[in-house]
Amino acid sequence: MKALSWTNFALGMWLIAAPFVLLYRGTQAALWDDVTVGLLIAAYSLWRALEIEQLIVGNWIVGALGLWALVSPFVLHFSNKTIAMRNNVIVGAAVTIVTIWLAANPWRHQDHRAH
Helix, strand or coil: CHHHHHHHHHHHHHHHHHHHHCCCCCCHHHHHHHHHHHHHHHHHHHHHHCCCCCCHHHHHHHHHHHHHHHHHHHHCCCCCCHHHHHHHHHHHHHHHHHHHHHHHCHHHHCCCCCC
């Protein structure tokens, strides 16, 4: 399902933009974390969506990045910055759920055209 890879791509792009759109203040850790993790999520998801190569490990990497986005406010100590924390938890959970769905249903992502 390319749509789910595109969904993760959009979530990655949102993570890149979020520190500037939501005006994270006083937390460089959140800004750099979101930009870096967002770039990686977007890149791996774009790779998968465009089917450049069957990069199965890419799903696992995106899943791990989603989990990192989910827990990073607590690990990097910006959980007291409510907007940044909520954004990371929501986006991280969404990326993780989408990636689990992709990994659990690989047959749905194959091309089923008749020959």
